[in-house]
Amino acid sequence: MKKSKMLALLAALVALLLIVAACGSDDAGSGDSEGKVYQVGIDTTYPPFEYEEDGEYKGIDVDLIRAIAENQGFEIELNPMDFGGIIPAVQAGQLDVAIAGMSITDERKEVVDFSDPYFEAGLTLVTAASNNEITSLEDLEGKRVVVKTGTTGAKFAEDNKDEYGYEITTLEDSPSMFQEVSNGNADVLIEDYPVIAYAIAQSSLDLQIVGERLNGDNYGIAVLKGENADLLEKINAGLQELRDSGEYDEIINTYITE
Template identity: 60%
Template structure:
């Protein structure tokens, strides 16, 4: 009986040690992302209704942001998984721990800096006022008094419209995506819309929309790649290093030219 008890005790000790030794392999990798063999894997949130930066074609995600983050990941030796969602949900998803990286033609603003850390700028943009192609009455934002303007939720266009509403005396319609915003102007529900100039120029050229840009850009801003504030310094460094390498080796210019011909 004593021999049997000793054997059982030794067997239990072996099983406990084996269980403890196997526990580390399935844990998350620490500062954002998950371990995937030798490379970390990060989840990227994008808005696929935002060509030329993100869009779907033949069931495949394409665009400047898609190509750019894939090239950065390859350059820096990490993997990515891309999640499509409404632009307004990207930062909340990062706050909830569902995303590691946020893109979507995200303008670098002081308000967003309260929540996220941005990479170095990768594209200079700005807001354009857009009206129906046959509209000759609206040539500037000053012509919108008593009219309605359409904007996309969570964007710099929405912020600009809200901040200047009292000064210019217009009403605001907020929608979830660019397609719906274009439709508001097309069906006459809104007299104008606000959109980033590269996006609307691309949309007009590629989709033959009955829209046109009215006047000069309303402002200037820069796009950045975002991570949760104070939580992903290592990842942010990888993004910046990768972006710098792409600009140096010419791959960045190739990506931009592919979609904008610049």
């Protein structure tokens, strides 16, 4: 009799341990994403999309990714770095997300997956305010053009330099480009239209936008190619909900007015 009771007790204990183990396995699997803080790469030299003011990160991209994360219920941590290092950091696993006024291009699509477009930008030529000689690409023969490392502006300049006969200087950030043209060390810079329009309006830069936009780039939010489909789905869902609710327009209008 005692032996039967003991066997029944042991069987019950084994069953209980199997249930606990199964529950523990489920908790471990779900905890991988629930407890994760996604690392987000930004470039704080790029107002009005990203900049630092009084020790706080601000801008369209900053507000947008924070709003998307809140809407979709995930945590983020912002990581400022040079623009040219953001995609390599995504590839190296140091970043989960990149939002940095990054144009969606076929070349970048080879290594990252982009969200739905969230802003239509476009490149433009910028000269010193006193320069009356340059109004289009056709005026750049023999001139010095300055661009920022890793940008679509840099690629555009490289792709067209032989046709239009200019020299290229590459710098690491937008303020350095602005200064180079203001000081007369370069004839023209190539920059995203909303960035330079904001910079000229908000500061005493002795610069002017000339000619028509050179292209019609769209900005996207990037994740590592083929590795973060669930996260990208959340980003797109959050972006659409912000558009539907009007919060997207509120963010844009905080920094850019027509």
